[in-house]
Structures are given as C-alpha cells and as structure tokens.
Amino acid sequence: MTPRFFCPGGLVPDSDFLLPQAVAHHAERVLRLSIGDALVLFDGEGGECAGTLLTLGRQATARLGPRQPVERESPVQITLVQALASGDKMDWVVQKAVELGAVAIQPVAAERSVLKLSGERAAKRVAHWQQIAVAACEQSGRNRVPAVGDVMSLERYLAGPAEGPRFVLAPGAEGALRRKARPAGPLSVLIGPEGGWSPAELELAARAGCEPLALGPRVLRTETAGLAVLAALQTLWGDFPGDEHV
Template sequence: MISRFHFPDVLPDGGELALPESIAHHALRVLRLHDGDALVLFDGSGVEVDATLVVRGKQGFARLGTRRCPERESPLKVVLVQALASGDKMDWIVQKAVELGASGVIPVQAERSVLRLTGERADKRHAHWQQVAVAACEQCGRNVVPQIEPILPLATYLQVSVDVARCVLAPEASSALTEVPRPADALHLLIGPEGGWSDAEMAMFSRAGVNAVGLGPRVLRTETAGLAALAALQARWGDF
C-alpha cells in the first residue's frame, strides 16, 4: 500500500518540493521509506498527487507526478455533534467518524460530560483532534479533511445551528433513525456523553426543534452510538 501524506500547503503542478520536517520524519524514520519509493500527497482541496520520494542526506523531497481528483466524499453530509467523552474516546470517535465519511465533528460540553476543557487545554485538544482527522484521511483515502470545530457549550451550539436539520440520539425516543426523512442539505447528529443527556438538555432539544430518534432497544455507548448511526445513514443515503 502506497503511503499517503497530507501536505499543509497548495500542491504545485509538477516539479520537486521539500517535504515538511514532520512528513519527512514520518516517511524516513517511522515508515523506513527509501529514495525512489512511491508516495501520494494531498493538500485537502480534493486533489491528490503521485510522487516519488527523493532523499538527500537527512532531508526528504517529493518529485511530483500525476494529479488526480478522485471523488471519495460521501454525497450525504453528516456532521457529528459529539458531547465530550473521557479518556481517548474522543480520538477514537473523530478517527472513525472521518473513516465513515462524516463531513465534520462539533465537540460540545454537556451537563454530564466527564471531560471538562477550557482555555488553553481546550485549544490544544482541539488542535490534536484536527490532527487525528488528518491522520484518518491519510489512512482511509479521503482528500478533503473534515473540519473539527472548537468546543462549544451545548446551549451555544443550539443557538448557532438553527438553520440545519438536527437529530438527537436518545434511547427513550419514540421515533427510529430509519424514520428520519432524507435531509435536503447537511444533517447534524447529536450524541450524548457517557451518562446520557439530562432531562434539562432533552427539554432544550424539544424547545429548539431537534428531533429525538432511537437506535433500537439497546443502549449504546457514546463511542458506539454516533458511529453506528453514521454507518446506518451511509447505507441508506450515502455511498455504502
């Protein structure tokens, strides 16, 4: 399998370019690639470029070749609105959501979220999750990197997302996910934290016009629910 790398700037048409230190280190020291090995570079615009690794001393360069614009984005635009989860669960959720074709992830602070992040810690974690998304694109073949938004309080999210279709997963919901009509544009899918949404939050959703839907009779973990819903929606309307 040819190694893929996200290039942080716009890729030029042909020629040779120096690889950023992080890419060169990963290619030469981690993957143990050699001079003349094949690479694929992508810059997030939907373009990917065949390249050949050129090694000069400790520096890595890429000799650019054929440009392609393969369509690997799902026709279904689903944004995962994920209540903050503890430990490394958020990394897992972001990684798998990107693999499953999510067009974005919005982390929200919920009442029962175990993880609490503000200020510099929130900024660092947000930057980390964006890099998790980049790495997931490198692995799964996507050439457009989904945006991971900064952390928002749940109430703030509800105020700024009034113009999009929104569904909240809730075990007690009377409607099933399969009853949701196909959205005309993007669909925001709200996933609760480990302890679930509080009664006050469910009341907020009702007042904000967010549809509550269920995923069957079993209660799923926060790191399972959103990904299961994404896969189900991709099978209905996406590219599965």
C-alpha cells in the same frame, strides 16, 4: 497501500516538491521509506498527486505527477456533534468518524460530561483531535480533512444556525431512522456523554428543533452511538450501498 501524506498549503503538481518536515520525518523515520518509493500527497483542497521520493533528510523532496481529481467524500454531509467523553474515547470517536465519512466533528460540553475542558487545555485537545482527523484521512483515502470545532457548550451550539436537520440521539425516543426523509443538504447528529443527556438538555434540543432519534432497544455507549449512526446513515443515504463499495 501506497503511503499517503497531508501537505497543507497547496501542492505544485508536475514538480519537485519539498516535503514539510513532519511529513519527511514520518516517511523516513516511521515508515522507513527509501529513495524511489511511491507516495501520494494531498493538500485538502480536493484531489491528490502521486509521486516518487527523490531525497531524504532535512530537505526531503518528492517528484509529483499531475493532480488527480480523486474524491472519496460521501454524498451525505454529516456533522457529528459529540458530547465530551473521558479518557481516549474522544480520540477513538474522531478517528472512526472520519473513516466513516463525517464532514465535521463538533465537541460540546454537556451537563454529565466527565471530561471538563476550557481555555488553553481545550485548545490543545482540539489541536490533538485535528491531527487525529488528518491521520485518519491519510489512512482512509480521503482528500478533504474534516474540521474539528472548538469545544462549546450545548446551549451555545444549539443557539447557532442550523445547516439542515439536527437529530439528537436519545434512548426510548420514537421515530426510527429508516422512516426519516433523506435531507436535501447537510445534517447533524447529537450524541450525549457517558451519563446521557439530561432532561433539561433534551428539552433544550427539542426547542431548538432537533428531532429525537433512537437506534433500537439497546443503550449504546457514547463512543459507540455516533459511529453506529454514521454507519446507518451511510447505508441509508450515503455511499455504503452497492457492490462497488464492498
């Protein structure tokens, strides 16, 4: 697969383009690319540019061709609302959610979240997750980078405006996913922490209009649940069906 790099700030097609230092370092020091090697650049504004590496070092440049209108976004716009999880679980969730087509990831602090974040520590962790999202786009072929939102409380998130239906995953809930009507626009899925949502949180979600949802009789881990929902939604309403995607 041709290496892909995210270059924010806008590309200049059909030109010799100066690579950002981080991209140049990764291309030369990590991937060991050489002058003349092919690469693909994207700036998050849609489409991508194929190019050839012209120079390396501090002034690394690539000769770009025209912008190609290549999009690999799903027809279903899913925001994953993920309760904070401990260890490297959030890294895993962000990476795989981007690969599975989520358009945004919103971290929320739940009552039973083991990981507690606030202030500068929270800002640094969100910036880290955003870079994971960038790397996942480079790997998976996406040309639009999903945003990772600032950490907020569940109450604050639910008090905000809802763009389309919101589903809250809860073991034992009634209402199979396959019986849900496909929404006309975006939707959100709320995933609880390691200890699950508290009764008070589920009540708060219900009052905010969230629809309860269960995925079969088994209890899934927090790092599994959101990814399973994303895969199921892509199969039902997104771009998983069809031989052309195999």
